[in-house]
Amino acid sequence: MLIEHEALRHQWYPVAESTDLGIPGAETPIGVKLLGEDYVVWRGPDGRAVAAPDRCTHRESPLSIGTVADGCLTCPYHGWTFGSEGTCVLVPSSGEGKPVPPKAHLPTIEAREAYGLVWLCPGEPHGDIPTISYDENPEYRRINTGVDVWKTSATRMTDNFLDIAHFGWVHRGTFGRDELFEVPKIDLDELDDGWYGYAYEVEVGNDQGAQSSGQTGDTVHRRMTTGMHLPFSVRSTIHYETGLDHIILLCSTPIDDTTSYFTFVVWRNDDFSVPAEEIITFDRAIGAEDKFMLERVPGVLPLDQQATASVQADKASVEWRRRIAALVNT
Numbered sequence: 446m447l448i449e450h451e452a453l454r455h456q457w458y459p460v461a462e463s464t465d466l467g468i469p470g471a472e473t474p475i476g477v478k479l480l481g482e483d484y485v486v487w488r489g490p491d492g493r494a495v496a497a498p499d500r501c502t503h504r505e506s507p508l509s510i511g512t513v514a515d516g517c518l519t520c521p522y523h524g525w526t527f528g529s530e531g532t533c534v535l536v537p538s539s540g541e542g543k544p545v546p547p548k549a550h551l552p553t554i555e556a557r558e559a560y561g562l563v564w565l566c567p568g569e570p571h572g573d574i575p576t577i578s579y580d581e582n583p584e585y586r587r588i589n590t591g592v593d594v595w596k597t598s599a600t601r602m603t604d605n606f607l608d609i610a611h612f613g614w615v616h617r618g619t620f621g622r623d624e625l626f627e628v629p630k631i632d633l634d635e636l637d638d639g640w641y642g643y644a645y646e647v648e649v650g651n652d653q654g655a656q657s658s659g660q661t662g663d664t665v666h667r668r669m670t671t672g673m674h675l676p677f678s679v680r681s682t683i684h685y686e687t688g689l690d691h692i693i694l695l696c697s698t699p700i701d702d703t704t705s706y707f708t709f710v711v712w713r714n715d716d717f718s719v720p721a722e723e724i725i726t727f728d729r730a731i732g733a734e735d736k737f738m739l740e741r742v743p744g745v746l747p748l749d750q751q752a753t754a755s756v757q758a759d760k761a762s763v764e765w766r767r768r769i770a771a772l773v774n775t
């Protein structure tokens with residue numbers, strides 16, 4: 446099983462949006478699943494996200510159906526309450542201020558927030574959350590788009606997001622067109638911010654994408670880069686001739702071997718006049734086309750390169766498979 450590789454436990458994965466944890470005064474715990482394990486996440490007393498196995502230390506109730514008040518999570522079964530770093534601060538049956546058994550504390554895992562997303566790392570972090578420096582640039586706005594569940598493997602998703610040979614086929618309903626069938630020669634190189642991938646130029650269909658591209662023609666020219674960051678992040682940068690940049694972070698998180706969270710985050714240096722919802726409608730429709738295709742491909746993408754045939758157009762995904770295979774086999 447892919448998710449059983451120990452090395453994957455030491456990487457960061459987005460599992461929810463920061464807003465899913467509620468707003469001050471109305472915080473809520475959430476239940477998420479990562480690499481086959483259930484976790485509860487809530488916002489602790491200092492405002493930071495806290496994550497632990499979704500299992501009360503007393504009688505194993507899911508804690509994600511509990512409540513949060515003042516940053517403390519209360520189990521719905523007997524009211525044991527957990528504060529920062531999972532410390533058990535109250536066992537109501539013993540009375541307030543009474544000592545709690547050492548085993549009452551929750552074994553928390555690493556949790557961080559970045560780009561409007563909650564990221565978890567079940568083990569000791571060896572990797573890092575990918576850098577998107579546009580996030581710190583006030584000329585760019587960030588648009589979060591929600592977290593969806595795809596019935597496919599994170600390996601197939603990452604392979605797909607690094608691949609442009611499917612554009613003309615899978616994306617007929619959005620930007621795909623016959624001219625995209627043939628893929629220009631791909632040269633891999635270091636990109637900015639630690640991303641690794643390739644640059645290319647394309648003329649894509651624009652019929653339904655005017656809000657996204659800011660242009661009205663039938664087609665629109667894009668200078669693009671596609672880059673990878675282990676284990677399953679892909680960044681796509683789109684530069685239009687008008688000076689408009691549209692950056693997309695595509696995240697695939699393994700819930701289990703063949704189910705994954707999908708979320709994407711967009712950064713744009715536009716004039717902020719078009720509502721975010723309208724801008725991401727086009728990207729959502731593109732994602733739905735990928736989802737439709739991938740949910741029809743069974744199983745996990747074999748990391749053994751010999752198991753499937755690849756061509757020049759697959760150069761980036763072949764390199765990503767080489768890297769992820771090296772990571773999980775360490």
Ligand code: FES
Nearest residue numbers: 501503504520523
């Ligand atoms: S199971 Fe959580 S308090 Fe008893």
Ligand SMILES: [Fe+2]
Nearest residue numbers: 605611615735
């Ligand atoms: Fe796609």
